[in-house]
Amino acid sequence: MLALIAATAGVDHHVLLWNPYVTSKPVYALIGHSSPVTAVNFMKTKLQLISYSKDKPFSACSQQRLCLLCDLLAG
Numbered sequence: 001m002l003a004l005i006a007a008t009a010g011v012d013h014h015v016l017l018w019n020p021y022v023t024s025k026p027v028y029a030l031i032g033h034s035s036p037v038t039a040v041n042f043m044k045t046k047l048q049l050i051s052y053s054k055d056k057p058f059s060a061c062s063q064q065r066l067c068l069l070c071d072l073l074a075g
Contacts, residue, residue, distance in 0.1 A: 007049060009037030015051045 016026035
């Protein structure tokens, strides 16, 4: 079972993953873009998180990595 995760992105080039019940700080940062991230999208059918920026058409967080992150977030 996947944990409940929220993702945000912005001009700092990072995708931040949040526990929606603890909003004081993100629980994980996905780093890899070199320009501002303009959009993020969860693909539930493939268990992927896709991020878009001007430097790359997209960057995918794989099923295995996303599941590991969900395990970490679930605590």
